[in-house]
Amino acid sequence: PKTIYLKDYKAPDYWIDETQLTFELFEDHALVHSRLALCLNTERHAETALPPLVLDGQQLELQKVVLDEQELVEGAYQVDSDSLTLQPSRAQFELALTTRIEPQNNTALEGLYKSGSMFCTQCEAEGFRKITYYLDRPDVMSRFTTTVIAERERYPVLLSNGNPIASGEHEGGRHWVSWEDPFPKPAYLFALVAGDLCLLQDSFTTMSGRTIDLRIYVEPENRTQCDHAMDSLKRSMRWDEEVYGREYDLDIFMIVAVNDFNMGAMENKGLNIFNSSCVLAHQDTATDMAFQRVEAVVAHEYFHNWSGNRVTCRDWFQLSLKEGFTVFRDSEFSADMNSRTVKRIEDVTFLRANQFAEDAGPMAHPVRPDSFIEISNFYTLTVYEKGAEVVRMLHTLLGEEGFRKGTDLYFERHDGQAVTCDDFIKALEDANGADFIQFKRWYSQAGTPRLNVRSEYDAASREYRLHFSQVCPPTPGQPEKQPQVIPVRMALLDRDGNEIPLQLEGKALGNEAVVSITEAEQTLVFENVPNCPLPSLLRGFSAPVKLSYPYSRDDRVFLAKHDPDGFNRWEAAQGLAVDVLQGLVEIHRAGRPLNLDQRLVEVMRSVIADAELDAAMVAEIIRLPSEAYLIELAEVADVDAIHYTREWLRRALAEALRDEMSARYQILAAAGSGAFSAKADAMAARSLKNSLLSYLMLTGEQQVVGWCVRQFVEATNMTDRQAALVALVNSPFEQQREAALAEFAERWAEYPLVMDQWFSIQAAASQPGALDRVRKLMEHPLFTMRNPNKVRALIGAFANQNLINFHALDGSGYAFLADRIIELDRSNPQIASRLVTPLSRWRKFEPKRQELMKTELARIMAQSPLSPDVYEVVSKSLA
Ligand code: DPP
Ligand code: ZN
Secondary structure, eight states, rough: OEEEEEOOOOOOSEEEEEEEEEEEEEOOEEEEEEEEEEEEEETTTTTTTTOOEEEOOOOOEEEEEETTTTEETTTEEEEEEEEEEESSSEEEEEEHHHHHHHEOOOSOOOEEEETTEEEEOOOOOTTTTTTSSSSOOOTTOOOEEEEEEEEETTEEEEEEEEEEEEEEEGGGGEEEEEEEEEEEEEEOOOOEEEEEEEEEEEEEOTSSEEEEEEEEEEEEGGGGGGGHHHHHHHHHHHHHHHOOOOOOOOOOOEEEEEEHHHSSSSSOOOEEEEEEEGTOOOOOOOOOOHHHHHHHHHHHHHHTTTTTTEEEEESSSOOOOOHHHHHHHHEEEEEHSSSSSHHHHHHHHHHIIIIHHHHTTTOOOOSOOOSOOGGGGGGGGGIIIIIHHHHHHHHHHHHHHHHHHHHHHHHHHHTTOEEEEEHHHHHHHHHHOOOOOTTTTTHOOOOOOOEEEEEEEETTTTEEEEEEEOOOOBBBBBBOOOOEEEEEEEEEEOOTSOOOEETTTTTTEESSEEEOOOOOOOHHHHHHSSSOEEEETTTTTOOSSEEEEEOOOHHHHHHHHHHSSSSHHHHHHHHHHHHHHHHHHHHHHHOOOOOOHHHHHHHHHHHHHEEESSSHHHHHSSSSOOOOHHHHHHHHHHHHHHHHHHHHHHHHHHTTTHHHHHHHHHHHHHHHSOOOOOOOOHHHHHHHHHHHHHHHHGGOHHHHHHHHHHHHOOOOHHHHHHHHHHHTTTOOHHHHHHHHHHHHHHHHOOOHHHHHHHHHHHHOOSSSTTHHHHHHHTTTTTTTSSHHHIIIIIIIIIHHHHHHHTTTTSSSHHHHEEEEEEEHHHTTTTHHHTTHHHHHHGGGGGGHHHHHHHHHHHHTTTTTSSHHHHHHHHHHHHO
């Protein structure tokens, strides 16, 4: 496999102005006829020296090549496993091709494939080349017209990008529809769907008064689960008008739900294709978390219409241009729709447990990578989530208004273009007269910077000094880093928790300020500080760094109770829990008895009793840091000790706070037993109630098991039902657990997404014997390795969430995962490659586990053939 470098980027030799496609769909193959109007890129070549045309194409059977109405004989063009080459004789010419493909046998789910009885496509990043020969690169933007021809009976609905322009009947029960997309687009945004689908329809009036036809297509049995997605879509459209001034541009916007999909969803122009898990939501079948995910993904894909489609990426190294920006946009949307602080806590928790681990592992790469083997491997947490944090910092530095001026200029300047991250930054700079030269290191340097802070108070001069030092650890290919711009949102608190007005070098900054740390070592001197304050640093997680300040546990307790900033109150409680757990791990490793720090108990007690505090905040504060996060924080992670002490602490807290927890649980259970509501406060109440239930179950009291079973049986929604099931499955009450699992499976057998939950809950349960259970579940009639959601639900949940069993010291978890990767690589390399992640993190563990994990990686590496996807991740992991 070949490495591709950003520094080798060259504009294409030819452009494709027009792309006309005709698809003839049959039961065992499809014919793809393309007619391309090409022209020389005169900025690169003179008309007197025409370069050969090299089109990308893979796994295609080429049937016909017609150049300017002349059919070419074999020998007049060259075909190899990934290209078609021919020599044009004019600077402008027309090329017509026919290729034959077999969507029915396409198990990689890239290009044109079948999901159930439906035809659908996934072209990002390089799937279009599996449909026909093309310049399959995002800087080649073309106007597409698409005709789909298929049997009417089986495929009454035929969709593609843009607006429908004509349709008709053919002989033999076949029919056709033509679609025209007026906006030039790269091939990765092409889409086609053919199926027997039902339609949920609505409309939206844009800010300029145009009426848009909104359509969600799903398989008939899912008809009743689309309302939430439709509602989310309308709110997204309004929000993008209000917050970014962006109006929708076609007359029709379609979403199609498919069951077999590698990613969450895809923003194809005018025709978004979604994993059904990111569209369908009904309270009977979907949890509150699923509702929020649907809302976020619908928004994300819709927002791509501007940040991604109207302005797209020049090359795939710029992926974060659209993904980082769009994740930032969707997270702000969700923050506006729900609780801003809770949304931020969720995002930061996710980032620190997962993206920080990526940054510290063998696949660490900058937000704008400078090389790759397989681009599919770079749809990463770094490109998406860290990319969004980088955009968030720009937003913080420029402020709401300045940022908006910048994005207005960006959209205006680059509409219809394929651009780079530098172009994005340039627009923000130009609109604000700002200078982001140093800031751009966030795009080119990998790794999570550490920001160490110390303080000094001088009572005589009333000066308070904060000493900052930043250092970013080496990452593959980047041994040394330059200091980055780190915006620190902060305040200083007095002994009552009030903010002290900030005066920095003679300037009054108000009670809260954003200070930029730009040097490796930097000191800020605050003046007129009456008493030694306690700093509240990095509020709202204003930069994706690992902050360390020598807070005592008492300091953290104080901040958890008094910081006026909600996010940092949570952060202080979380920091206290981390500190307590890290201490317990040390005590446990030394073979000494564990003891419970009463300060943590008091913090939890006070929030559980606090009826004023948003229930979702309470739920976040009492949630202990995850095992994954504790592993990430550890130098060498002792999985057993982390699991043991965390479970011990959960039980100890449950016992210490039994009365408070059960009182609050009862109140919430009684209040939530009425009609279902999907409003934020109702969701928050369920979240807290279920978090309390899971603690209470650890007391082992029969009475609590009774509550849990009752909640399972009487729940009016999937959130409550599923939470009760999780609590039972993780309990020692075998009879109740098995009964609940059996009843659940029987009731929801017809609902694949609900059954995904059923698989995943069991795969993640930490009791011994988990691997045997997972093996047995693989034989369940509803399980299949062909469906990515099922693989994620069972194999993914076991390897990523059931850490104590996955890391079993006999190596059985590692061997099991390696077997699945090898098996999947033959059918779906993208999904196989994703599963390598847990093994790739071997350096985090002690020598014995390291050896076992490396042995499995080496076994995968020795397979032949091996996809470039898996090859890249495994070889980099072993390097
Ligand atoms: N479907 C993926 C996303 O929306 C890739 N564009 O992020
Ligand atoms: Zn995206």
